[in-house]
Amino acid sequence: xxxxxxxxxxxxxxxxxxxxxxxxxxxxxxxxxxxxxxxxxxxxxxxxxxxxxxxxxxxxxxxxxxxxxxxxxxxxxxxxxxxxxxxxxxxxxxxxxxxxxxxxxxxxxxxxxxxxxxxxxxxxxxxxxxxxxxxxxxxxxxxxxxxxxxxxxxxxxxxxxxxxxxxxxxxxxxxxxxxxxxxxxxxxxxxxxxxxxxxxxxxxxxxxxxxxxxxxxxxxxxxxxxxxxxxxxxxxxxxxxxxxxxxxxxxxxxxxxxxxxxxxxxxxxxxxxxxxxxxxxxxxxxxxxxxxxxxxxxxxxxxxxxxxxxxxxxxxxxxxxxxxxxxxxxxxxxxxxxxxxxxxxxxxxxxxxxxxxxxxxxxxxxxxxxxxxxxxxxxxxxxxx
Numbered sequence: 001x002x003x004x005x006x007x008x009x010x011x012x013x014x015x016x017x018x019x020x021x022x023x024x025x026x027x028x029x030x031x032x033x034x035x036x037x038x039x040x041x042x043x044x045x046x047x048x049x050x051x052x053x054x055x056x057x058x059x060x061x062x063x064x065x066x067x068x069x070x071x072x073x074x075x076x077x078x079x080x081x082x083x084x085x086x087x088x089x090x091x092x093x094x095x096x097x098x099x100x101x102x103x104x105x106x107x108x109x110x111x112x113x114x115x116x117x118x119x120x121x122x123x124x125x126x127x128x129x130x131x132x133x134x135x136x137x138x139x140x141x142x143x144x145x146x147x148x149x150x151x152x153x154x155x156x157x158x159x160x161x162x163x164x165x166x167x168x169x170x171x172x173x174x175x176x177x178x179x180x181x182x183x184x185x186x187x188x189x190x191x192x193x194x195x196x197x198x199x200x201x202x203x204x205x206x207x208x209x210x211x212x213x214x215x216x217x218x219x220x221x222x223x224x225x226x227x228x229x230x231x232x233x234x235x236x237x238x239x240x241x242x243x244x245x246x247x248x249x250x251x252x253x254x255x256x257x258x259x260x261x262x263x264x265x266x267x268x269x270x271x272x273x274x275x276x277x278x279x280x281x282x283x284x285x286x287x288x289x290x291x292x293x294x295x296x297x298x299x300x301x302x303x304x305x306x307x308x309x310x311x312x313x314x315x316x317x318x319x320x321x322x323x324x325x326x327x328x329x330x331x332x333x334x335x336x337x338x339x340x341x342x343x344x345x346x347x348x349x350x351x352x353x354x355x356x357x358x359x360x361x362x363x364x365x366x367x368x369x370x371x372x373x374x375x376x377x378x379x380x381x382x383x384x385x
Contacts, residue, residue, distance in 0.1 A: 127369065
């Protein structure tokens with residue numbers, strides 16, 4: 001048995017033995033796996049840890065494992081099996097396990113059709129996803145339960161831009177380009193303009209751009225420094241393709257761990273979840289502003305999409321939003337009428353939340369908004385059962 005399997009077996013054995021001895025959690029330390037080495041997710045996780053301690057009267061604390069306990073591809077099974085008590089879960093890595101949840105996340109390009117809250121798209125989308133999964137999608141709740149998990153927070157990045165080797169801001173310039181994409185919607189966008197979508201882990205993008213394996217990548221500006229792409233990117237087009245990454249639960253708990261807490265402690269964990277959701281979203285956006293300033297100072301060429309590309313991009317997005325519920329029904333063999341209902345509801349939630357975040361200036365204000373609009377409507381006694 002290798003050391004990794006031995007660690008897994010030992011950890012799981014201890015967790016099961018503890019559960020057998022006591023039906024309630026004693027004062028302990030929760031293991032929080034975060035598959036990032038630094039940046040907004042880690043800083044938000046620290047705020048989450050503070051909130052857990054505060055909201056459980058110092059009975060429970062959180063130890064953050066930065067990239068060391070589970071990576072992104074291991075996160076779902078690792079949380080399910082108790083290798084971590086909670087984790088920063090990206091559901092796009094396990095698409096067949098979370099189709100209803102990912103459907104809501106895949107509608108993020110709707111944000112590119114509106115300009116009501118520039119720079120706050122992530123704030124709105126996080127709120128919409130929380131309300132979608134926690135209050136409006138029992139199928140989503142079942143997906144997490146089937147994976148022995150409880151969803152308590154959200155992941156939303158700032159709006160996606162194009163990092164390119166050469167200037168790309170017209171329809172003609174996209175044609176024939178190799179474009180690294182982050183999901184199916186962006187792949188369809190690339191194909192629509194004659195580009196060739198390329199699927200690569202974000203950890204391989206630096207080398208792919210440097211060596212010309214890809215011509216461009218679609219990412220949030222935060223990855224300029226998170227993955228040192230600022231050293232290889234030469235051009236940034238800021239207003240296409242749009243959309244953002246929202247497929248995940250930033251503080252997803254192991255369900256067995258969750259169910260050993262009493263109702264007051266569960267409420268405390270939900271409050272901490274609202275803090276995690278707000279801080280990861282807010283800090284991502286602040287980092288995006290900072291990284292774009294660094295890019296400009298470094299001499300990276302900052303471009304706007306020309307009118308024809310912007311217009312055709314919006315036309316594509318409108319048609320693609322209509323296609324998404326059919327895609328999910330066909331791809332994952334789920335009820336097509338229900339995917340249509342969920343997509344329509346998510347669209348309304350995006351519009352609703354665009355109208356709620358305009359006055360938000362701090363992460364604490366955002367956490368309060370998430371709590372009042374979503375978390376406070378949950379019953380800790382029944383949520384996650």
